[in-house]
Amino acid sequence: MRHLIPEFERLRARFPAGFESSLVLPCVRRIQEDRGYVSDEDIEQLAQYLGVPQIQIEEVLSFYTMFRRKPIGRWHLQFCHNVSCSMNGAERILAHVEQRLGIRPGETTPDGRFTLSVAECLGSCGTAPMMMVNERYHENLDAAKIDELLEGLK
C-alpha cells in the first residue's frame, strides 16, 4: 500500500486533526480498489501509517460486507434479492445467470471472469430487479438485458 501514501496524505488533510482513526475505511477501500483485495501486509502497513491497532483494521475487514481478504473475479455481479427485487423477479433472473455462467452465488467462474454474489437491499427498489457490476448499478433488468450486458464484460 506504500505507494498510496501520497493519496492518503491528501485525504487526511480534509479531515480535522485527530481523526486518523476515521481514515481506516477510506484507506482500506482504496487499497482494495488498487490490489483487488486487502492482504496481511496491507493491514500491517496501514496500522503503522495511521497509528491504529491492527485488530481494528482486521475487525473492519471482517465486519463490512464490501471488504475482502481474497481476490475475486474481474467482474463482480451482485444481485439484490431483498423484498422489492424478489417481488419483481430477482430469483428468476438470478437463476438465469447461474445457468448461463455455471456458478452459484459465492463462486467464481474458472476463467476468473465473473464472481457471483447476492446482496441485501441496495436502494433500487423502484427500479427492481437490479444488479451491481463492480461499482455500477444496472436496474430494471430482464434476461435479455443481462445477456447483452454479460457479453460486453470481457
Add this chain to the structure above:
Amino acid sequence: MSFPVTATSHTLAEYRARDGYVALEKALKTMKPSDVVKEVTASGLQGRGGAAFAVGRKWQVMVYDDGQPHYLIANADEGEPGTFKDRWILENNPHVLLESMLIASYALNVRNCFVYIRGEFDLPYHRLADAVEEAYAAGYFGERILGTDFSCDIVVYRGAGAYVAGEASGLIASLEGKKSYPRNRPPRLTVKGLYQRPTVVNNVESLSNIAWIIAHGAAAFKEVGTPKSPGTRLFSVSGHVNRPGVYEAELGYPWMKFLDEDCGGIVGGRAIKCVVPGGVSSKVLTGADIKDLKLSHEDLWDAGSTLGSGGMIVIAEGTCMVTLLQVLMRFYHHESCGQCTPCRQGTGWLHRIMDRIVAGQGRPEDIERLYYISKFNDGTTICGLGDAAGYACVGILDKFRDEFEYYIEHKRSRYDGNLECLRSS
C-alpha cells in the same frame, strides 16, 4: 423540491436558478444562530429517517457556546428495504442538502460536517462529491463563507456495507473507523457523539427541508401538511405498482388516491393484499386497513404502524406472505451486528424457523415460537434492529396467520411461494 429532472438539474448553476443558496445568505446575514434553531423548532419538522423525532428538539440540546467542537452528520446510509428517497436527493438535488447543512452548521456552531453515505451508492456519491467541489469553488464552504465570520468544511464519508451503520450511534462508530456497533444512551449523541463531542445526526431528507424553512419561514412550512405532521414527504414506492418511484406528497394526502392516481394503481389491476408503509421495519397494513387512511404520522400511528422511512412496498393479492417473511428474516439475520445476544440469536432463530417452514418442515408450534422470539427481542437490545425484526414478523403473522397454518399443515404455499406479480398477466 419539485422541478423537472434533466441531465443537468443537479448542478450548482441550475440549483442557483431555482433560488439556491438564497436561504444560506439570508441565515448568515440576517439571522442569529439561535434564530435559525427557533425557526426550525417552530416549523415542527419531524425526522424523515424513520423515528419522526422533532428536528428542532434534537438541535436544542446542543449548547451553542460550550467551548467544544460540534459536529453535524447527514445520515445518507439509506438501507431500509423499500427506501430509496435519499438517493433521489443525492442524485438529483445534492445542493439542497449542502445548503441546508451549511445553515444547520451555522445554527449549531459546527466547523466540520460530514455526509455518511452508504458504500454501495455510486452515482449518488459521485453527484454529491461533485456538488461539494462546486460549492467549495463558489465559496460556500471553507473560510469566511460569503464574507462573514462563519467557516465550515465538509467531508463525504463512504460506508462499507452494513445496515446497522444507519443507526446514529453505529454510524458514528463507523465514521470513527470502527465496526458500526451501536451504543446505549445516555449520554445522548448531542452530548457525546463523534469522538466524544456533541453531534447532531439528521437524515438527508430531514436536513434538506431546512433551506426551504429558512427561505420561506416556519409559518409557511406549517401551512402544508397536517397540524401534527407538517410539510411534505418523499415516498419511495416499490413492489406491485404500475409506476414505482419517488413521489413528493403533502402529509395528510389520501393514501388510496396516492396509490391509484399518482402511482398508477396495482399491476394487472389486482387488489391490494397489504402494504409495508415505511420500510420493512414498519408493520404491514392490509388493503382494508389503509382504505380510508391519510399519509400522516398520526393516522399511521393510530393504525398501529408508522410512516417510518417513507419506503412503501405495495403487495398485490396472490403473493405468498410466508415466503416474503422468510426474505425479511434472512435480511435481519444477515444484518444483525452480533453485539446483543437477543438480536444475534433471535434473528437467527427467526430466520431458521422460516427456512424450515418454507422447506415444508414447519411444526405446528412454530407460529407461537416466532411470536415468542419476536416479543422477547423487543426492548432487550441496544438498537432497534432486533425490535424491528420482531415487528415485521408479528405484523405479518397477525394479519396472515392462516397462510402460515396452511403452509405448515400442507407443507406447501397456498400461493405457490409466489412473490412476483407478472406485469403481463
